[in-house]
Amino acid sequence: MTSNVVTPMASTLRRSGEDRRQEIVLTVLALAQARGVEAITTQAIAGHMGLTQGAVFRHFPNKEAIWAAVLDWLQARLAEVFTPRPEATPVTKVKCVFEAYMDLFAAYPAVPRLFFSDTLHHPYPQLHARLQKMVRGCEDILARWLDEAVEAGEARVGASPAMAAKLLLACIQGLAFQSCVLGIVADPVAAGRQLFPLYLAAIGAAKECP
Amino acid sequence: MTSNVVTPMASTLRRSGEDRRQEIVLTVLALAQARGVEAITTQAIAGHMGLTQGAVFRHFPNKEAIWAAVLDWLQARLAEVFTPRPEATPVTKVKCVFEAYMDLFAAYPAVPRLFFSDTLHHPYPQLHARLQKMVRGCEDILARWLDEAVEAGEARVGASPAMAAKLLLACIQGLAFQSCVLGIVADPVAAGRQLFPLYLAAIGAAKECP
């Protein structure tokens, strides 16, 4: 007789590690939106994927590594946001980035939730530093474009371009909070369309922007 | 002989319930800043106050009640923020509110942390609704003043006053995030002083503002 201890792996689909890691990241995004960042436990992740809790640790050594993978994903999305058409004028680039942000928030409402959550900041100094670096990098790119816009006569910023960049990012973050965390802005894309002209006025740019 | 089971209440200062409730709220603010919102446990609160964990539940029936008390405190601070001099012009009122926000963030960096944390939103629908209501209320007041500003010829908002109000609150929230959560803005008051002129340009107001 064979050892009839149990009959595991009944109908479970076995997948590659790379697949599972991606799936875990997407599951984290889904859970952040559905149940909140604090409710993202390894058990919740495993349950959402139809696996047992221990399986999660086959693919990540600990929870911090999961968060790091989520940050990898987030960084890739942010890189996409900051890839406007190269032939665009500086102000148009800025506008495209703003719109891409709103599209990102509409597509993945979990992103601001993760960004704002203390979980990604206080308990993990390295992740906190990475998030700092990411935002600083975005600010720098925007500041460069705004500088070019002033030089090209496309805008006439009263303050420094760096401050104009900080203002735009602050607006974006505020909108992200209002739409994705607080839920008082139904459609970030529509809200952005109404708000961006005000920013153009702030930097003394024309309203058109093709 | 007396029963020498233990000798409790050795040197502990016994205080009134109202005192303790206030102390707990302030302790929550301190812990939110020092260790992060997620690290605010009843044990941490009690330890910070020099009490045992059970003592916390003498003053609040459960943790949600603690959060609710924190929201009460926050609501009172917000009411102070929205109390400018009545003789001020509309735009000056808006400016005063902006500056009061920055002062609040400088004095209590834990406030944005709490506001942004999922803890106050997802697990407690009632607290979430309260936060929504508070922000909406702030937005409404700002929108009214901006409307008055336009009528008085103090500003010429391109979009609706409601949108101009939403823009200002978004900026405030973004700055709160950058300074108190992300930590890339050292002095929110100084940053605000540099950014507010850009907002004045956005709503077509003069730069002076006494």
Add this chain to the structure above:
DNA sequence: GCTATTAGTAAGTAATCAATTACAATCTTA
């Protein structure tokens, strides 16, 4: 086709959480 690696389970770990209980000391007040 055999073997090593990988992806899974099941069960268990110690730690920590919010909340409860039984009891004691300290106020309040009648």
Add this chain to the structure above:
DNA sequence: TAAGATTGTAATTGATTACTTACTAATAGC
């Protein structure tokens, strides 16, 4: 001053947490 309400302790509860271990089945490479 006696009685009742209040503020505290100490110990414990059951649930949940991230993470580990021992074992098993599927896959990939030679």
